[in-house]
Structure formats: structure tokens, C-alpha cells
Amino acid sequence: MGMTLLLGLFALGIIIGMPVAFALGLAALSAFFYEGLPHFVAFQRLSSGVGTYSLLAIPFFIFAGELMLHGGIANRLVQFATALVGSRRGGLGIVNVFSSMLFGGISGSAVADTSALGSILIPIMKKEGYRADYAVNVTVTSSIAGIMIPPSHNMILYAVAAGGGISVSRLFMAGVVPGVLMCVLLGFAAWIVAVRHGYPSVPFPGWKVVGQTAIRALPGFFTAVIIVGGVLSGIFTVTESGAIGVAYALVITGLVYRELTWAGFVMAVRQASKTTALVMILVGCAAAYGYMLAFYQVPEALAGFITGYTQNPTTILLLINVMLLVAGMVMDMAALILICTPIFLPLAVQFGMDPIQFGMVLMMNLGLGLCTPPVGSCLFVGCAIGGVKIEKAVLTIWPFYLAILVALALTTYVPAVSLTLPNLVFGN
Known part of the structure; x- marks a missing residue:
């Protein structure tokens, strides 16, 4: 009955539109009270969830991303990408993907990537004769690079949810490939669709222009080098690197590029504070909810159910992927990281998957959920910018879904894809 209360109240909260954090907290507290556990333990779990030192890096990463969003870094990265790869057939689609790879590695946020680059590239692509749904689909799906390529605050959440025994530095390196x-x-996929529809390309401006745009973009791109390089070299902790990244972003956007206005700075502070508060409330409530999941031995029950169905590792990993994909379609990514990690990580490890590799599988699965209805936040943002109905975008987005699923399959079944680079850098 207690487990039914825990799971049922959470599901009911999601169905009626309650914020995920509140649905988690309400369900967890109800289960605590039903079991007659001391009330102070529930609030202990809530507070201990946000008491992890490594979580201090999250507000810094979020703030640095907001500063770069409002400070002109995205514009320069787009100019560099356009000069370098824009001359191919459907070049602006490839530019979109390449820009996302560069900006995502700096901002660490898929939604920020969609918002910043979509505001620049979607109107340009429509003006140049690209269909609006194509422009939106490329922008939305490539934004997942912000989750995979370091630095990514979602990887910090995963490390915390996994119990703190996983190196964030290894996770950062594992996400690159x-x-x-x-x-x-x-x-x-963008090139194939562009060729099929006969989309135009832009003339190659010459290597001189490529070099000039690269030089202009380099100070902004160096933000990621400072953050990630400082962590990998051991000079900074993850939290310290986030603080250094914020200071550097302020200098670059305010003094070098001189595009960060006072209004933009206030907006960055406001948005970063709001996002940080949401994440921390979610972490605390998820910690209490996870405690009750463990109390009712839900992870063990799920593992027993799956292994009772099959003992084939390939099939089990496929089932985990399917369940994560479905969950990602109906819930927010941060909440799912905190909920799904303690449930699926032990099962994946039991069947031979490294925790670092599972982290990459989890990130890509849930990242894809940001691009799918009914609650895909990146899809909503992209469609709003492009002026496209979600139904229309989804009808033509399947080639890009297919590309992500191929990458997901390789990451799931070929451990070297995610483990080679961290093993080279840090040793086995």
C-alpha cells in the first residue's frame, strides 16, 4: 500500500500538471507519514539531497551559460561555422549542427543552445529558402550536444544520483566522443534531407575569412577550455572551474566583446537564479523520493521483473533504453536523472555496463526526450522561434531521430565509444 501511495501520488501529480519537484515531495512525504517514520527524517533527506559539495558547480555552470547567451558568443560561433562548412549543399543545416557542437560545449545546456542558436539561425534559414520545419528540426535535435559535450551540469546530477562514487572529470571526457x-x-542527416529538397548553399568565403572568424570566436570558445582543462589537469575542482568560467565569461562578454549590457546581465542573473532554485528544489525532493524507493526495494523489484523476462544482456540493455526513452517523453530530464539512476544503474552494471558508459546512455536517451512530444522543452522552444506547429515539425523530424538512435545504439553496445577517451586520459 505504501509503495502504491508513493508511485500513485507522483503519477497523479504529473497528470494534473503539478511541478515535478512538488509531485516528488508530496509523494515522498505521504509515504513517510504512512509508514510512521519519524517526520524529521523526511526533512533530513530533503536537506541532505542539496548538501553535496559538487552541486555548487551547477549554479556556476548555469550562470556562465546565461552570460554567454546574452554576451555575443553565440553570434561569433555561428559566423565561424558558416565560414567553415556553410558552402556544402544545405550548408546552413550543417552550420546549425556544427554551431550546436561548439556552443553546446560551452553552455552545457540544450535549452540554451536551442534558444541562442535558434534565434540566430532559424530566421536566416527561412530567409534563404529552407523550410521552417527543417530549420526547427535541425536546431532542436542538435541541441542535445549541450548535454553530451562537456561541461554539462546534468553529468554532475548523474554523479550525485549515482552515490558520489563516479568521477565528474571522467564523465566529462566520456561525453566527448x-x-x-x-x-x-x-x-x-541534415545533408541528406537538404539534397533531397534541393536546399541552397552559400559560397565559400575563403580561408582568410575562416581564419578571421575563428580568431573572433576563439576567446568565447576558450571558456570551455578553461572549465574542462582546469578540471582535467587537476588545477581546479569542478566547482572552482565553474566559478573561474563565470569570471572569464564576464570579462569576455563585458570587456572584450562588449556586448553584455546591464539589462542582459540582470536577465542572466535572474534566469540563472530561477533555474538554480528549480534544480535544487528538485534535487532535494528527489533525494527524499529516492530514499522511499530504496525503502520499498523498487530497484530490486524492477531488476527481478526484467531478469525474469530475459537473461540476455543485449535484450536487457535494449529494454532499459526503451524505458528511458518513454520516460524522457513525459518527464523533465533533471528529475529523470535523479529518479532513474538508482533504479537502472545497478541493473546495467549487473549485466556488464560500466557506470560511466551508462551515464552517457542515460544522457543521450533523456536528451532525445527533450526533442519529443508531449513535454520536450527544446521542441517547444524551437517551434516557438520558427513559428511552426509541433505536429508539423514532428512529421518531418524522423531522419534526425534516426541519427540520434544510431549514435545511442553505438554508445550502448560499443563500450569503447564512451570509455576510450577517459581511459586514455586517466588510465583504466
Whole structure:
């Protein structure tokens, strides 16, 4: 009865439109009270959920991303990408993917990527004769690069949800190859669709212009180098690198590019504060909910159900992927990381998957959920910018879904895709 209360109240909260954090908190507290557990334990779990030191990096990463969003870095990355790869057939589609790979590796946010690059590229693509749904689909699906390519605050959430025994530095390195692989496949899909529809290309401006745009974009791109390089070299902790990244972003956008206005700075502070508050409330409520999931042995029950159906590792990993994909279609990514990690990670490890590799599988699955109805936030943002109905965009987005699914399959069944780089950098 208690487990029914825990799961049922959460599901009811989601169905009636309650914020995910509140649905988690209400369900967890109800289960605590039903079981007669001391009330202070529930609030202990809530507070301990946000008491992890590594979570301090999240507000810094979010703030740095907001500063770059309002400070002109995205514009310069788009100019560089256009000069470098825009001369191919359907070049602006490839530019979109390449820009997402660059900006995503700086902002670490898929929604920020969609908002910043979509506002620049979608109107340009429509003006140049590209269909609006194509422009939206390329922008939305390539935004997942912000989740995979470091730095990514979602990877910090995963490390916390996994119990704190996973290195964030290894996770950062593990995301590079899957993220780039996914972007290459998306670029290929964008090119195929562009050729099929006869979309135009822009003239190659020459290597001199490529060099000039690269130089202009380099200070902004160096933000990611400072953050990730500082962590990997051991000079900074993850939290310290986030703080250094914020300071550097302020200098670049305010003093070098001189595009960060006071209004833009206030907006960045406001949005970063709002997002941080939402994430931290979610983490606290998810910690209490996870405690009750463990109390009712839900992870063990699910593992027993799946292994009772099949003992084939390939089939089990496929089932995990399917369940994560379905969950990603109906819930927010951060909440799912915190809920699904303690449930599926032990099962994946039991059947031979490295925790680092599972983290990449989880990120890509849930990232795809950001691009799918009914609650895909990136899809909503992209369609709003492009002035396209969601139903119309979804009808033509399948080649890009297919590209991501191919990258997901390779990441799931070929451990070297996600493990080679961190093993080279840090050792086995």
C-alpha cells in the first residue's frame, strides 16, 4: 500500500500538471507519514539531497551559460561555422549542427543552445529558402550536444544520483566522443534531407575569412577550455572551474566583446537564479523520493521483473533504453536523472555496463526526450522561434531521430565509444 501511495501520488501529480519537484515531495512525504517514520527524517533527506559539495558547480555552470547567451558568443560561433562548412549543399543545416557542437560545449545546456542558436539561425534559414520545419528540426535535435559535450551540469546530477562514487572529470571526457559522433550523424542527416529538397548553399568565403572568424570566436570558445582543462589537469575542482568560467565569461562578454549590457546581465542573473532554485528544489525532493524507493526495494523489484523476462544482456540493455526513452517523453530530464539512476544503474552494471558508459546512455536517451512530444522543452522552444506547429515539425523530424538512435545504439553496445577517451586520459 505504501509503495502504491508513493508511485500513485507522483503519477497523479504529473497528470494534473503539478511541478515535478512538488509531485516528488508530496509523494515522498505521504509515504513517510504512512509508514510512521519519524517526520524529521523526511526533512533530513530533503536537506541532505542539496548538501553535496559538487552541486555548487551547477549554479556556476548555469550562470556562465546565461552570460554567454546574452554576451555575443553565440553570434561569433555561428559566423565561424558558416565560414567553415556553410558552402556544402544545405550548408546552413550543417552550420546549425556544427554551431550546436561548439556552443553546446560551452553552455552545457540544450535549452540554451536551442534558444541562442535558434534565434540566430532559424530566421536566416527561412530567409534563404529552407523550410521552417527543417530549420526547427535541425536546431532542436542538435541541441542535445549541450548535454553530451562537456561541461554539462546534468553529468554532475548523474554523479550525485549515482552515490558520489563516479568521477565528474571522467564523465566529462566520456561525453566527448558520443557527443561528436551524434553531431556527425545529425550533420549527415541534415545533408541528406537538404539534397533531397534541393536546399541552397552559400559560397565559400575563403580561408582568410575562416581564419578571421575563428580568431573572433576563439576567446568565447576558450571558456570551455578553461572549465574542462582546469578540471582535467587537476588545477581546479569542478566547482572552482565553474566559478573561474563565470569570471572569464564576464570579462569576455563585458570587456572584450562588449556586448553584455546591464539589462542582459540582470536577465542572466535572474534566469540563472530561477533555474538554480528549480534544480535544487528538485534535487532535494528527489533525494527524499529516492530514499522511499530504496525503502520499498523498487530497484530490486524492477531488476527481478526484467531478469525474469530475459537473461540476455543485449535484450536487457535494449529494454532499459526503451524505458528511458518513454520516460524522457513525459518527464523533465533533471528529475529523470535523479529518479532513474538508482533504479537502472545497478541493473546495467549487473549485466556488464560500466557506470560511466551508462551515464552517457542515460544522457543521450533523456536528451532525445527533450526533442519529443508531449513535454520536450527544446521542441517547444524551437517551434516557438520558427513559428511552426509541433505536429508539423514532428512529421518531418524522423531522419534526425534516426541519427540520434544510431549514435545511442553505438554508445550502448560499443563500450569503447564512451570509455576510450577517459581511459586514455586517466588510465583504466
